[in-house]
Amino acid sequence: MKYTAPKIVTSPPGPRAQEWIARDTESLSPSLSRTSPLVGVKGEGVFVEDVDGNVFLDFGSGIAVNSLGHRHPEVIAAIKTQLDQLIFLNSMDYYTVPQIEYAEMLFKLTPGSFPKRVFYTNSGSEAIDTSIKMAKWHTRRPYGIAFVNGFHGRTMGAVSFTTTSVSARRGFAPMYPIGQFVPYPYCYRCMFNKEYPSCDMTCMSYLTDVTLKKITPPDEVAFILVEAVQGAGGYIVPPPEFLPRLAEIARLNGMVLIVDEVQTGFGRAGKMWACEHTGVAPDIMAISKAFAHGLPAGAAVARADVMNWDEGAHEGTLNGNPVIMEAAKAVLRVIEKEDLVEKSRVQGDYLKKQMVAMMGRRPLIGDVRGLGLMVGIELVADAKKTPAKEKRNRLIEEAFRRGLLLLGAGECSIRLAPPLVITREQIDTGLSILEDCVKLLR
Ligand SMILES: Cc1ncc(COP(=O)(O)O)c(C=O)c1O
Structure with missing residues (x-):
């Protein structure tokens, strides 16, 4: 099946995901610090499907692992x-x-x-x-x-x-x-x-x-x-x-x-x-x-x-x-x-530029930085740069509910690290979800 956009069919974590997470909690090491209640069963390109049929746009690439997108045919x-x-x-x-x-x-x-x-x-x-x-x-x-x-x-x-x-x-x-x-x-x-x-x-x-x-x-x-x-x-x-x-x-x-x-x-x-x-x-x-x-x-x-x-x-x-x-x-x-190093540079510049513009509109975003498709945004509560850790965590949660996978970093930052094969339209889709969530938190 070809995914084209995030799709939420049942509010995540859905019933099946909840069941697996309960079983995981019983059997896996409690030292694992999971960011989101995602139970993935399929990946394709920049998308991941969960056990309930929800489709997520992956803006974290499993911490910069899935750079070619999920399951590259070659x-x-x-x-x-x-x-x-x-x-x-x-x-x-x-x-x-x-x-x-x-x-x-x-x-x-x-x-x-x-x-x-x-x-x-x-x-x-x-x-x-x-x-x-x-x-x-x-x-x-x-x-x-x-x-x-x-x-x-x-x-x-x-x-x-x-x-x-x-x-x-x-x-x-x-x-x-x-x-x-x-x-x-x-x-x-x-x-x-x-x-x-x-x-x-x-x-x-x-x-x-x-x-x-x-x-x-x-x-x-x-x-x-x-x-x-x-x-x-x-x-x-x-x-x-x-x-x-x-x-x-x-x-x-x-x-x-x-x-x-x-x-x-x-x-x-x-x-x-x-x-x-x-x-x-x-x-x-x-x-x-x-x-x-x-x-x-x-x-x-x-x-x-x-x-x-x-x-x-x-x-x-x-x-x-x-x-x-x-x-x-x-x-x-x-x-x-696929010229992915150049794509990382070009799409990364675009992503960073869009984030800098968003920072101008949204004071919750205190800093935007990065190289290529490794862009960090830091969330702050005020002009004194008080770390907005709770809001950072809620932002990740809200984005997840809307079908966007984000990963945190540092005390109050988010890493934007989508697969290097991401298109400009897919970046825009992710950023639009991200901005909706930022709006909600202000
Ligand atoms: C910069 C850096 N070094 C080392 C590691 C450790 O790698 P691994 O989790 O594969 O042991 C990580 C993992 O996130 C990392 O980001």
Whole structure:
């Protein structure tokens, strides 16, 4: 069935959804924080159908995973072909062709003309843990530096560097021994109450003049871990000189620069990788999410001289599964064939422009920011920018009832991250629902 617009046939969550949610609550981990009571059964393009027959327009892409839209035919065909050949061969003991082919495709598309190597993982968190271990092994140094409000995942290594909220950290100490968390340039709410660019990036001076002079010896720091754009933290885009200055600090001190492109990668931010907006080629890049069209996959891509660990130092049984690698190859082909990086840039500019116009009409929207189809809006209660968290949550709820899927980020922001294949008309449909909901809340 071809979907053309959101369609609500029974007010969601409908009776079937309610039943499944009750059963889910009995059996799944209570740590899962569900945004909306959606029980999805089918996806196609930019739409998802739920168990009661309601159709939703997907403005979140499952957190930037479904970048090609749901169930892209070319990826489905690649998966089916590989299913008929070989589903699994453990890559710790043997070789498979799709892993090698994908690596060679990836190296041409990742920043830096230096020789590279890749380690495949099953998730973004695991790509971060791999990057951390690699940097430590390479430098033989103990510390890492990360940024306040950063999100890097939930495994023990990744969560040690995740500071979007204490609820992700409570109960898990002691964590990885960290040199220091330093401020990220969140210019809308500057920790130092300064204005960019006249601030000359005071937040960076904190790293150089406080952290590295008074707290953590730079020659004991293995790595700096940073998101090119903060994702879960609120779609926060740093000034363009931020990453280049960090890369320089890392280079001068022999630290490894790990750029987390788990959410920003594969065209999401209007370039294949968000760091390409700045000209920085990371020493290690962690990638996942849109990697394999929703199949569990990720990778740490590194300079060959940084990925120089010994045989047996790091491995994983399911990593680089051939079915998933064929899906990943198809994703790269589709991105190129359908010009999705350019589409992300063009549609993203349009979406951002429309949101800026809406911000002019609706004071609840305090800020609009983003790169490509990664647009964040921050909701505020007043001119003093008091975070409107309750209203943000209600806005997501109201949009859901009208057939629009939205995801929150940060304390009071919403991420607008539709599939990169979205059309202008579909963007307009989503924005019209969004504005109806904003109107309702004011
Ligand atoms: C920037 C970033 N890094 C790492 C992760 C962790 O990825 P995963 O949930 O696949 O473990 C996420 C997930 O949202 C992310 O956004």
